[in-house]
Amino acid sequence: MGFLDQVYRDAVLEHARSPRNRGELDPYSVRQEGVNPSCGDELVLYLRVEGGEVAGASFTGHGCAISQASASLMTQAVRGLRVDEAKLLVERFKDMVHGRGAHPSLGDAAVLEGVSKLHARVKCATLAWIALDAGLDAEAAGKTEAEQISVDQE
Numbered sequence: 001m002g003f004l005d006q007v008y009r010d011a012v013l014e015h016a017r018s019p020r021n022r023g024e025l026d027p028y029s030v031r032q033e034g035v036n037p038s039c040g041d042e043l044v045l046y047l048r049v050e051g052g053e054v055a056g057a058s059f060t061g062h063g064c065a066i067s068q069a070s071a072s073l074m075t076q077a078v079r080g081l082r083v084d085e086a087k088l089l090v091e092r093f094k095d096m097v098h099g100r101g102a103h104p105s106l107g108d109a110a111v112l113e114g115v116s117k118l119h120a121r122v123k124c125a126t127l128a129w130i131a132l133d134a135g136l137d138a139e140a141a142g143k144t145e146a147e148q149i150s151v152d153q154e
């Protein structure tokens with residue numbers, strides 16, 4: 001394992017141990033549940049959308065270190081973005097974990113680039129981002145309680 005791999009691994013573990021934005025958001029615009037049955041990861045994402053921007057994002061749930069770290073990094077990354085920017089970031093994150101490189105706009109979330117070499121863990125990393133995408137769509141459709149999504153649908 002190279003030095004950079006070690007740095008990335010430490011950053012992921014640090015987010016898994018001390019997740020940012022963990023807990024329910026009150027008030028929230030939409031609540032989106034997501035599951036990754038292949039690993040047992042379960043996530044509840046809370047989003048507050050105000051004036052076309054993601055004003056707040058938080059999560060609860062449980063799962064492996066990669067799923068928890070990814071949710072923590074995602075809630076940090078999306079805060080303050082316009083909804084269209086947030087949806088673009090989801091696509092860039094998916095590109096990254098599928099080995100197509102880390103776009104600079106991903107910021108700290110780029111620590112998860114190494115997941116692209118761990119095929120079994122890609123769904124763990126994408127769960128929070130796919131929940132974000134689905135939650136934003138549900139919010140745009142006027143829903144407060146969105147239907148649960150599963151990364152097996154990807």
Ligand code: ZN
Pocket residue numbers: 036039040041063064065066067123124
């Ligand atoms: Zn997992």
